[in-house]
Amino acid sequence: MALEHAMKVRNRLGDDPDGIGTLIGLGRLDRDTDQLARSAEQLAEARRMASAAMGPTHPYVASAEHELAxxxxxxxxxDQAIAVQTAAVRRHEEAYGHEHTQSRRARSRLEEIRRISSGGNNPKS
Structure with a gap:
């Protein structure tokens, strides 16, 4: 798989933004193909890497958190998804402001997750 090969190459770079982006993409792909445990591991690692490389308030951390949620x-x-998405919302708002598109999207998805969780509707990714 192309993303897995890219990740192997980029792993040599350490906690590099390109490697983090690739890992987020791989985690998303694994989720989309029902490899949920692997997806969660990769996205948690991307979150850790982004925080270590760019600081805990960086938008890359929020991107990894959104996908992990x-x-x-x-x-x-x-409950875990809500907690992680809440952190992503906070980071987006800190980085971009309350009315930025990324912040609004993150809040909207958080509200949707809460609504679905409390109302018994089927999850929608």
Missing amino acids: ETLFAQGHS
């Missing part, structure tokens, strides 16, 4: 939600871990 989606995976946790797909696994049926609604």
Whole structure:
């Protein structure tokens, strides 16, 4: 698989932004192909790498958190998904401001996860 090969090459760079982006993409792909445990591991690692490389308030951390929240939600871990997505919202708002598109999207998805979790609707990624 191309993303896995790219990750092997980029792993040599350490906690590099390109490697982090590749790992987020790989985690998203694994979620989309129902490899949920692997997706969660990769996205948690991307979150750790982004925080270590660029600081805990960087938007890359928020991007990894958003994708991790989606995976946790797909696994049926609604409370964890809400907690992680709440952190992503906070980071987006700190980085971009309350009305930025990324912030609004993150808040909207958080509200949707909360609504689905409390109302018994099927998850939608």
